[in-house]
Amino acid sequence: MSMHIDVDPSGHKVEITCPECGQKVIFTLNHAGSSVSCRGCGIDIEIIGDNMEKVEILKKELEDVRETSQ
Numbered sequence: 001m002s003m004h005i006d007v008d009p010s011g012h013k014v015e016i017t018c019p020e021c022g023q024k025v026i027f028t029l030n031h032a033g034s035s036v037s038c039r040g041c042g043i044d045i046e047i048i049g050d051n052m053e054k055v056e057i058l059k060k061e062l063e064d065v066r067e068t069s070q
Contacts, residue, residue: 012028012029013026013027013028013029014026014027014028014029014047016045018038018040018041018043018045019045020038020040020041020043021038021040021041022040023038023039023040023041025038025039025045027047029059031047033047034046034047035047
């Protein structure tokens with residue numbers, strides 16, 4: 001199962017889908033660079049490396065959308 005990553009419109013929370021069980025896991029950007037535990041299956045999901053790059057890309061896209069809508 002692949003992991004889906006999405007940043008909410010406020011830019012403060014990130015939602016991912018657990019790659020093991022599919023449970024939605026929501027965390028704040030304060031957790032970026034560390035790991036969060038899935039409440040569904042209990043695995044630790046690292047928010048580093050490729051996952052952190054995806055979060056940063058989504059944050060940048062969100063900022064671009066905000067700038068063009070003003």
